Amino acid sequence: MSTIPRTPRLTRRLAVAGGTPVRAGDRPWPDWPQPAPGAAAALTDVLHSGRWAISSPSRGELYERRFARLFQDYLGVRHCVPVDHGSSALVIALEALGLEYGDVVLVPALTWVASASAVLRAGLVPVLADVSPETGCMEADGLDLDIGARAVIVVHWSAVMADIPAISSAVDGRGITVVEDAAQAHGARWQGRSAGTLGRLGCFSMQHGKVLSCGEGGAVVTDDNVLAGVLQELRADSRRYRDDVARPGELDLSETASVMGSNFCLGEFAAALLCEQLGVLDAQHETRNRNYEHLAKLLDDIPGVRMPRPRPEQDRMSVYEVPIVFDRLPPGRSHTEVSQALTAELGVRFYGAREPLDRSRLLRPATKPGLAPLAARFEELQRGRSYPGAEHLARHTVLTHHSTLLGTEEDMADIADAVAKVAEAEGSAW
Ligand SMILES: Cc1ncc(COP(=O)(O)O)c(C=O)c1O
Missing domain, CATH: 3.40.640.10 (Type I PLP-dependent aspartate aminotransferase-like (Major domain))
Structure with missing residues (x-):
């Protein structure tokens, strides 16, 4: 089993609250996009x-x-x-x-x-x-x-x-x-x-x-x-x-x-x-998929946190965004605050999952006159429906872009360390 180096909990003031970040700012993350040789x-x-x-x-x-x-x-x-x-x-x-x-x-x-x-x-x-x-x-x-x-x-x-x-x-x-x-x-x-x-x-x-x-x-x-x-x-x-x-x-x-x-x-x-x-896609898949699995295993050690795993029938992954699900969020904190804390620890962008489409500001067909009859029917058919699975993920998932996985195992260890630090942060650590 992999071990994540951790300092004692009391010293782990989060970088968003003025603590020392997990990763020094002089270690860059992979760029995106990466132009192919030709x-x-x-x-x-x-x-x-x-x-x-x-x-x-x-x-x-x-x-x-x-x-x-x-x-x-x-x-x-x-x-x-x-x-x-x-x-x-x-x-x-x-x-x-x-x-x-x-x-x-x-x-x-x-x-x-x-x-x-x-x-x-x-x-x-x-x-x-x-x-x-x-x-x-x-x-x-x-x-x-x-x-x-x-x-x-x-x-x-x-x-x-x-x-x-x-x-x-x-x-x-x-x-x-x-x-x-x-x-x-x-x-x-x-x-x-x-x-x-x-x-x-x-x-x-x-x-x-x-x-x-x-x-x-x-x-x-x-x-x-x-x-x-x-x-x-x-x-x-x-x-x-x-x-x-x-x-x-x-x-x-x-x-x-x-x-x-x-x-x-x-x-x-x-x-x-x-x-x-x-021509470079498969080599990138290999790196990302290896790092995804490595990171997911490291996060297995952190209670209340997980990364979705493919079903056995899926024989190759293609990672677009890396989902880290905080089924248990730090006390009193939202997934947005968690993503801000991770960004500050690591120097690479993490962001909260978007709201489900039933409450998305981006899906408002009634604002387009040409769509009005369809919008009315959409609203009518939507009424009374709920989406507990989507709601849970939307409120508990933080994401980072797939290019974050184009780095090394050491990068994954940094992410796991930051996730552990944020997951266990309470009270004055924030
Ligand atoms: C699931 C899904 N469908 C459709 C699209 C739309 O693609 P485009 O932005 O190229 O129009 C996106 C883009 O992010 C997407 O993620």
Whole structure:
């Protein structure tokens, strides 16, 4: 069993209260983002290529096409349609299902707001579902299967995967499509299958903080040939790639227009960056996952504190944010105060988990006139529901960005020491 060096409790005045921090300020944490070795050359190549967008005249292969192929192969899926944001990925994934205006989509109560706002943008109504207080993910037995939902968005929250096979079995035969929101789970695997490929459609974000990033970007993946064509049109103003090879100066896109789309296209600079960043993702996973496990074991020694562990079926993690759950908070202290105390001890940012979506300031569809009828239905269907699992995690979890795990075992020992110090701090220590 690992031991954490600790000084006697009485001397452990917290750094937020003027005590000596666990970690000296001259020891930096890993940076984020970390440009891959070929990133600068790829960006320069786009700069001089004469092609900055997929809607530009043809001059050889687009980086966007190349990234789609690389990401498909990485995940083991037939089709990838890159987009400009993870939110757009969710919008077009839902639009591709061809549902009726106002249809209900189940969404976890604990997730980034986009998982629910995308539903409204697609003309549908989100109904929130509770999550497991153990994992932060939706569970099959927590779903309201009698509300007439037509789809469920399952989020792999922060570090561990939701059990998509169990959720798929639960909704089987009920006309409910499983859409995976894998914005926080690039490269996570469940019994050998990648996150994003276990549902009918999988959605990714490549925004700045994600493990695979190009600043702003996203993608939808699917094995369904028909949906893939529709997704292309939905993200490129009703155009999809031609079957033949465009001659120089012609467009690669053809106005097939089987469905009306919008412009959610990924730019060529972002696509080129993604091609390179994908090449370093697995090495980063290895470091992060090793450190996650190491830190989780160190925290096992601290009463009332834990890190969610993956289920046995999950054979690889993809850590987006590192959740440290203080099931027992220091007396009289909130998770926000705990995160401020950890930040002061360690010199790297910790922050409290966000509030569940039923009380999120960011989810207020009634403020947008175009969403008013959906907002009214959303509020009506929400009434009387509660989310104890999401509430518990929202009030007891502190998070740090995954780049904090790109360091060394000594860094993990520092975090564990700071967590122990804060967990046992009482009275005048604050
Ligand atoms: C679970 C989840 N879904 C969707 C999104 C939206 O992605 P984007 O910010 O790229 O639009 C995010 C982004 O943080 C996310 O975490």
